[in-house]
Amino acid sequence: MGKQTSRTSAYLREIDHSLHNRMLRLRRSFSSIIQASIAAGLAFWIAHSVFGHERPFFAPMSSIIILGLSSGNRLKRAVELSIGCSLGVGLGDLLILGIGSGSWQMALAIFVSLVVATFLSSSQLLINQVAIGSILIATIMPPGSAAGPERMFDAVIGCVVGIVVMALLPHSPLAGGRREVTKVLRLASSVLKDVSAALPRGDHASIYSALKQVRGSQGAINAMLEAAKSAQEDTRVSPLLWASKRRVRSFARILAPVDNVIRNTRVLARRAQVLTEDGDKVTDEQIAIIDELADITERLADVYARPGKVQEAREIPELVKRLRGLGARVGVDVATDVLSAQVILAQSRSIIVDLLQVCGMSRESAVAALVPTSHSPAFPPEVLDP
Template structure:
């Protein structure tokens, strides 16, 4: 029976529209809402009750901004934010008092604020907050209003501290988002590889066009994967409740370059398969089978990272490694057709690269991953670890 193949775009639509995917988004959104609500309320209460500030709106605003930051650098950016708001508020009080009123006051305040901020830090966040703080003081809360002066600067600091404390005491999972992003990228790569294998077996230019369209739009997914891993590392460092996950967070970060390389190599293979199909050329059945097997292994790895427990990894990863070793040992020059064209050689080279990438995703070092490949040079950089007889077809 012929293998049922689903196009890359169709698979992406199925994944994005699945009930599980929607539930994950709802859970993540709900947790974020709880975090922000608790932080804003607590920051306001601390500033009002413990510091006796009448209208400490800078405290909850700063806490919300801290929790809204992404990319895993919230501690550094919280300090930048505190400095920016503090300097902006203080500078606004000073400038509004000494500068003449009128239409030129705001442009002058912004220009002076940005100039001062440029000497304090290169961070755009600091510059923006200094300018925004000065504008707020000049337009909404001019000097003399209740809660002005140093109180506003203290409120900004309180909000930053409460925001970071919320991350530490109400932490999200340091691994879940990163693993989900890895799973998504591997799922896309698997689907594209499946389309490539199908086209190499039965030429289908339209299927490859759709696959290339999908894979060309994956850079935001890669960026989200890297950002999620950084956030996970930050959470595991900041929250005592998540210190036990530090080892697994480091392991996840180590495989990210291999996941990105796998996606890039899959993109190159798909382009070359399209050229081969347009030229009307073909490849050997053995090479088609290798690409098809890589698609299946990548899909299985995607499923492994889609789970939250280590149980699946302990049982599935060793089997996937064994299958990748078999592919690496078989992906030698002998799989090329007798009258093989350039595109066939390129596709073979990409299967070897993807095999090494996936072994790295499974936890192997780069050197060991390359050594698992059948040698194509008389003087390979890494001595081959080819199993005797494994290159023969079963």
């Protein structure tokens, strides 16, 4: 009876977690849903009621395609989509009118369309739209009818409407990017915590599990970069977001250091695994440094999870102070003469520099915060006011 109750409770918790995630996803996507709905309805109305097209199905379709592009350069993609639609319909109309419709005729029309499109452009969106245009002509749109030119114009209408809606009903430019940065920083913090906990025990299995976790981080990094591209484009397109251009530029500057944090964490974890497999040890100070880095990275993730200028103004200077303190502790004497321990120290130094850059410092100032390991450092330690 007790086991059944436990299984039921676990099942209910799983359902609750699933519903929470679904509602969170819906809340984050709600503005996109509103954008797409308004753009599709408006594009259809313009094509049907203003220009008199009987079945303007591609006007709403192209507007949704434009709004659904998340990789930035949506203005360029809108032009490519319009050209691709027009070229596809034109080629399809010409070919199907000459050879008729059927299975082999469709295959030949698509082959010729793709050859021409690939020769003219490297854009996969344009190439795909050319193929789709030929398919539509060969299946549901009779060659030589007025539907062909109308569809070309409908594509232009949909693209223009999509861009206009994106400009007049913009997303919050930094919400998605900050969310992805938070995700990447939390992942780095989790791995650093696992490594610092496993090193004293020589637990290479736990480090291997952490390493597998961080090796799967590329998707989060790509999402972070894509969100930043979209934010930069939104501020160019929407007059309502022009005041946010400076904030978006500042945000874009920290993306490379955030990427470096996860990359250097991956190298540190890999070397920690080698060290524990060899049965070697690191000093207690090195473990303390890694543990401190994990905590600072977690705190920095919290800052980006809860946006607010007041919070950043209060917490970022404190994190910079802690990182400077770590920078003064990571001298060559901290590590033993074992190569893996020295590599772990080097990666710890690199992560300190990366995190200082995430906090807004230049690379030169961040490197100068480290205790020198060279007799002629490129960036000597800065003399701070007492």
